[in-house]
Each structure stands twice: as C-alpha cells, then as structure tokens.
Amino acid sequence: MSHLAQTYGVIQFGNADALTKVERTLSQLDVNKVRIKLISSSVNPIDIKTRQGLGFVAKEKAEDKFMPLGYDAFGVIEQVGGSVSDLTVGQHVIGMVGFAHSPGCYSTYLDVCPRELIVVDAQETPTISGLCLAGLTALQALRLFDEAKHKPIFITAPTGGVGHLALQIAQTLGFDVIALTARPTHTLLEKLNVKVLGYDDFYKQQHDASLLDLVGGEFGLRLLNQITVNNRVVTVPTLSRDMICSRASELGHKAGGVVVNAVNEDLKWLYSVYKTGKIYVHQDKSFDLENTSDAHHYMENNNYCGKIIITA
Numbered sequence: 054m055s056h057l058a059q060t061y062g063v064i065q066f067g068n069a070d071a072l073t074k075v076e077r078t079l080s081q082l083d084v085n086k087v088r089i090k091l092i093s094s095s096v097n098p099i100d101i102k103t104r105q106g107l108g109f110v111a112k113e114k115a116e117d118k119f120m121p122l123g124y125d126a127f128g129v130i131e132q133v134g135g136s137v138s139d140l141t142v143g144q145h146v147i148g149m150v151g152f153a154h155s156p157g158c159y160s161t162y163l164d165v166c167p168r169e170l171i172v173v174d175a176q177e178t179p180t181i182s183g184l185c186l187a188g189l190t191a192l193q194a195l196r197l198f199d200e201a202k203h204k205p206i207f208i209t210a211p212t213g214g215v216g217h218l219a220l221q222i223a224q225t226l227g228f229d230v231i232a233l234t235a236r237p238t239h240t241l242l243e244k245l246n247v248k249v250l251g252y253d254d255f256y257k258q259q260h261d262a263s264l265l266d267l268v269g270g271e272f273g274l275r276l277l278n279q280i281t282v283n284n285r286v287v288t289v290p291t292l293s294r295d296m297i298c299s300r301a302s303e304l305g306h307k308a309g310g311v312v313v314n315a316v317n318e319d320l321k322w323l324y325s326v327y328k329t330g331k332i333y334v335h336q337d338k339s340f341d342l343e344n345t346s347d348a349h350h351y352m353e354n355n356n357y358c359g360k361i362i363i364t365a
Contacts (some may be wrong), residue, residue, distance in 0.1 A: 054132075056088070061159035061345045062121035066106030066114075069349035075119050079162055083136040086164045089128035089146060091365040093179030094158040096348050097124060097214065097291075098188050103156070104349065108291060110153055123158030123363070126150045126165065127173075127182035137167055145177060146170040147324070149185040149315045161365050171320050174328075181327075183223055183334040183360030188323045190313040191219035194265055194287050195226060196218065197309055201263045201285040202226075207233040207250070209276070212241050212358040213288065219265060221332035222323075231262070231274075243356050255279060260309050269293035277301050278300055285295040287311055337357030 058078045063071050080090050089122040089150030100122050101107040114120045127147045140146070148170040151157055173181060195217075198206060206223060210216040212231035223230040232242055232324070241325055263283045266273040274297060280286065282305035288297040294310035301308035327334050338364040339346040348361050 056162045058162040059342070060157060061120045061123075061342065062119055062157070062159075063104050063114075064119050065119060066104065066111065069104070069346045069353065072122070072349060073119075074343070075121075079164060080162060082132050082134050083154060086134045087130050087135065087137055087140050087146075087170070088132040088162060088164050088165055089126065089170075090131050091126060091128040091163055092145075092156065093127045094123045094160075094363045094365060095124075095125040095180040095183040095185075095187075095214070096361040096363065099124070099153075099186075099350075100156070101349060102292070102351060104132050110156070115315050121157035121159065124149050124156055124158070125182040125185040126158045126163060126195055127179060127277060128163065128175065128365075131162075136318040140167050140170070140172070144172050145175045147177075147181055147185055148320065149189055149313070152186065152313065152315055159201075159342065159363060162344065167360055168317055169315050171317060171324060174322060179339065179362050179364050180334050180336040180360065183362060184218070184323055184327060185320065186313060187214040187360065188218050188222070188332075188334075189220050189316065190289060190311070192216050192319055192323060193313055193316075194311045195219060195223055196227070197287045197311060198228070198263050198265070198285050198298050202228060204233055204284065205260070205262040206265060207255075207260070207262055207276075208267065209233050210288060211247070211340075212236060212239050213267060214360045216267050217241060217245065217335055217359050219243065219267070220245055222326075224236050225326055225331050226295050226319060239358065263287075265289075266297060269297060273297045274300055277304055277306065280304075280306060282306065314336045315325045336362050338362070339364055
C-alpha cells in the first residue's frame, strides 16, 4: 500500500515563511515499522530554532536539501510491518518521533518504529500530541531534582509548553513548586492552582531553593544570583546550556542540563497520569497543517500559553 504524504519543513533556513510543503510517496513499509495517519502534531521551540538554522539539529542539514520538521505525533495506525507484533491496524498512538536527528511529524503520514509509540484511547482529542516532547522534557528534567525534594523549586516560563506541564508533574511528584513568571495573574496559572512569584519580588532577596530554567540566555544567568549556594539548577535550552551550567557551578550550585529522550515507559507514565486528570495539556490555539507557518509566527509572537497544535 502506498500513500502520498504531505510534509512541511525547510529547504533554506529562515523565518516562518521559509516553511515549505513537499509531497512524497511512501511506498514499501519497513517490516519493523508501522505507518500512521497523523491526526495532529504540535509546535516546540526546537522546531523554531531548527527552522532558523540554530542548534545541533540544524547543523546536520545538507545544503539545499529538504529537512522536515516536527517531533510530536498523534495518529491512527494504517499499516503494520511484518515483524511488528505488539501494534495493530486501527489503534490510536502518540509518540515523540524521530528525536533528535530525524524530525518529520509535520506530515499527513509517517512511518514509525514501534518503540517510539504508545497506544492511547481512540477518543483522545488532537491536543494529546502536545503531551509528548514537552511532557517528556518536563518529567526528565524534574527527575534530576530527586535529591532536592525537600527544597522549594522555582520553574520559569510556567505558562509555556514545557512549563505548564512541569508545574503539574512537579506537584504530582510531591515537589513544593513555585511558578516564577512575568505574568503572575495569568488565568492558566490560576487554573493550575500553584504558588506564583513575580520577578520583581524574586529579585528582592536570595532563595534557598532549586531552579528549573526553561528560558536560558542572559535571563537565566541573572536568576542564578538569587539562588543560595549548594542548590540544584537544571537548564533546558541547549543554546545557552554550557554558559548557564558554567556560571551556576562558579556560584556554588549543582548544575546540569537535560536533553529529552524518547523513553517509552516515561511516556506511558505521563499518559497514565494524564488519564487520571492530575495533568492536562492546555491548548492555546490550533492550526491546520497547511497553515504551519502561521503556527510558527504565532509562537514567535511570545504571547501564547500552553501548546500550539497542528492538525493534519
């Protein structure tokens, strides 16, 4: 069985208008893969950076060659390879697919290794795709604080994709979590029912607390000065990771970065907690696949909260 797949990505790096559509035929399915018809994907900051030509994924793009984008997938299995025994046609699945060096979830069809997928209820809405990369990033970052659970933990960018999930996951794991934000009265934070601290108040004193930095750069550097020595600091943005970790270590902190991994058991845990209602994915806005460039523009305006969903 063959399908004509429409996939969005870049041939030349640039702004959101550089996103282009490529049509390609998916023919013979690898015996070790499944083919899914995409229902939705979501936009992540790494998609923006890669499209701009920034970061470790962009460095691998060959000149004038098409690089597809997108790592989050929610879809229905349409075909199963001959060696696949644990998935069947018709099942609905989610996954962080192709991370980091083989993006391509801004697409209508996708061939996927079963180990990157978990089965979900057929009744799930397109928003569920937003749980994958962002949720895994939040969970794996928070695990680096296990030895510091007795300390409060500040989480920056708490209304973002990773941030709003990190707040909920941290609460579920038993952390004393504080949303550190420039938008302390944001309705999403009120809905999540978490402690909130604005930056003006944060900078008035030092804090004996951990810090999960989801912003990075010079902004992240400044935050370090307000954390007392010998506390745990974890930073997520890769472009400034080395700079943040180096400075944090100089100040006497236990510093580290995190790069998300597609751990199947972690995604299963996230989905199980999601189904209990302890965490939820907040959808800010949804865009059709053909309007993927609009979705990127929307994220870059920096007024979004939660997840931006792309429906195929």
